[in-house]
Amino acid sequence: MGISRNASQCIHRSLSSISLHQLTKHPFRLFHSGPEIFHHRPLALPQAEIRLNRGWQSSAIYHRYLCSSTSTVNQANSGTNGSSEGSSGKGEKSNQSQDNAEQGKPVRGGPVSWLSFLLLFATGGGVVFYYDQKKKRHIEGINSASTAVKEGPSVGKAAIGGPFNLIDHNGKAVTDRDFRGKWSVIYFGFTYCPDICPDELQKLAAAVDKIKEKAGIEIVPIFISVDPERDTVEQVHEYVKEFHPSLIGLTGDPDEVKKAARAFRVYYMKTEEEDSDYLVDHSIIMYLMDPNMEFVKFYGKNYDIDTLANGIVQEIRQHKKLKA
Known part of the structure; x- marks a missing residue:
């Protein structure tokens, strides 16, 4: 038994009123919990007409709407992922630029370590000791x-x-x-x-x-x-x-x-x-x-x-x- 033209338009408007958020959050509840979703639609159709939607025309309408909704959700997800990838790419470029900048900076020598000071002191002491011993040998x-x-x-x-x-x-x-x-x-x-x-x-x-x-x-x-x-x-x-x-x-x-x-x-x-x-x-x-x-x-x-x-x-x- 076919569905009247007016009933089809009503069903289409009802399905359109479902928010994208609900479809995104519960994409498969259309098939398992149809009555719960339709409970919030603006037009209250008789239960008899809802039962008539079991036919092939109702299935076609559901299929077209589901495809369009899935496409919209996929586009939104793609945009979100693209933004994330762009942000990640910018972060990577920023980190790379920072690394390049750090590599380009001149490396300054650190402070003189205690080891360098001790080596310098030991060298100077050795020279003084050598000449002092040489002088002592002559005097002796x-x-x-x-x-x-x-x-x-x-x-x-x-x-x-x-x-x-x-x-x-x-x-x-x-x-x-x-x-x-x-x-x-x-x-x-x-x-x-x-x-x-x-x-x-x-x-x-x-x-x-x-x-x-x-x-x-x-x-x-x-x-x-x-x-x-x-x-x-x-x-x-x-x-x-x-x-x-x-x-x-x-x-x-x-x-x-x-x-x-x-x-x-x-x-x-x-x-x-x-x-x-x-x-x-x-x-x-x-x-x-x-x-x-x-x-x-x-x-x-x-x-x-x-x-x-x-x-x-x-x-x-x-x-x-x-x-x-």
Whole structure:
């Protein structure tokens, strides 16, 4: 039995009134719970006409509506998924851009670690230790050779002193033989020394005068430069006359100076300073030589004028007693 035209239009309008939300939420309830959905339609059809919808015309209407609704829902879902994918794509692009930006940023060095500081400190300490040990070995060589001579009267000879060929402050070539016949005191230093050398030479000059006044003994003070590159004859000449008229200054070829310093076990080494200038680190020792230019005794920085003068006089007197 067919459905009237008016009834079909009513059914179509009723089905159209069903919200998309309801179809999306419960897409299959049209087939299993038809009466519950139709309960809310605006037009209340008689139950007899609803039962007539079981025919093929009703099935066709349901099929067309279901297809159109499913298509709409699929389009909505596709739009939602597209938006999500677009947002995800934008997020990925944003993350990728951020990663590229971070990769393009210059990498700054981190703070100096404790390990780097310790390595730097150890390296600097090693360099200082090396030069300190080198200096100590030179000084120990001098002390070991000097300990062969005991404090007081001379009882033996140490391997200190020897021949040398140098130039005095007047430009004359001299050797160790030119100083035989008199007692002498030799000091190694350099004219550019800021404080120690002037102090030691002043002490030596005062002791020489005191020895002559006290014991009537004439001592020849000798200054040997360990800086021949700068200590020319003229430089040494101007330098020695500031301390004592009897002070003899010696300089010469660097190799000859080195031989003389080695013979007397003298340590010296250049130390670089600012403005291309330098100082010379050296032993601070005075050597008492007898009239044969043989070593008798050494005197360090700890001697003042009186103890130096008294010590030299005592050594000379003891030496004369032994020779008598």
